[in-house]
Amino acid sequence: MPTTKSGSYHHGDLRHAVLTAALDVIATEGPGALSLRDLARRAGVSHAAPAHHFKDRTGLLTAIAAEGYELLADALADAADLRERGVRYVRFGIEHPAHFQVMFQPDLLRGDDAALLAARARAGAELRTGVAEVPATGRGENARLAGIAAWSLAHGFATLLLSENLREPVGGRDPEEVFRTLAELLFSGSRASRK
Amino acid sequence: MPTTKSGSYHHGDLRHAVLTAALDVIATEGPGALSLRDLARRAGVSHAAPAHHFKDRTGLLTAIAAEGYELLADALADAADLRERGVRYVRFGIEHPAHFQVMFQPDLLRGDDAALLAARARAGAELRTGVAEVPATGRGENARLAGIAAWSLAHGFATLLLSENLREPVGGRDPEEVFRTLAELLFSGSRASRK
DNA sequence: CGAGCAATCTAGCCAGCGACAAGTTCAAGT
């Protein structure tokens, strides 16, 4: 697994190696189990090497969060409608659980990091675009509320899913499909038109 | 409160003191900043004293989570209807941010703890009761979906609120009130059984 | 009443961690 670089005692791509190892650890054991020294060991480098790429532990987590927001923005970019955008949101949580966990835990992050803020803004814009596309929700106050509602629904569903709280109610079914019918059920009534 | 005899020994009530200090730390700096030794220092006892009441760090967090589920169940108990129950859920998150954060981070908890499981079951029952009370959602599949939807909405709203992600859209308004109108907006149209 | 006993707390230890500082190697660019 350690990208064997015979001869060169400079690891070929340590930043990437540490990043992916970190995602693996977070996804399986949670962010609390993350240790820079452990990551260094996995990559076959000295204990202080990772710090050169990510200042400190918070820096690493912040980089992961920023990457997560970029991935989320990408994932939302070309969705058909608002409901599909919600499905993408949920899918993002399922496919990138480590990113997702870190992104929404502000106490783990450097909140003023430039890359993080930029990525978050991009994802936020993508989110808001999705709401604006729905004609019936209309303008002003209602549009904003609908946006919060949609985001809350998708985020809550994804969060509960990742925290094992929806294991029983969802059963063996595909979570994305469950969410799709869920969203249809709810938003069908919030506009004038019925199905 | 939870099954404690709380006699006055060396400290008086160390368990309670540590618990409240922990909640304070978590609420202000997050669960990652929690240190048993720091809590011991605050309580004026030796560094190993807290471990006697809560086995280890995970034990402390598990106790907090269990207490959180108890508090949540209490909070949901006498709500008028489903929407109000959602408002209570959000309010719980706002009033007990430390509990809320810990409850839904499984990697911090001892998942097989008896007290935790009992408390979680109680809160879960309370949650399901709230859904069953709504007549229009009806029976079977739709009822379950509506339950997931309601929970997701409330949970997502609370989570986003606590992670500072709703600061701008909510603005200066009362979050509970925002959620109330939100829930009304969504659930007003979902009563007629579709399909 | 007083002796045992268990709950509570202390003190000391170890391995591991994050952060920092200073040195080392390497690949360029001038």
Place this chain on the structure above:
DNA sequence: ACTTGAACTTGTCGCTGGCTAGATTGCTCG
């Protein structure tokens, strides 16, 4: 050839969690 700077190593400090052994306390029961 010499410098410059990035990537990495080595060493160290203070802190943490968790363990163990031992001390103290107060409750209970004979």
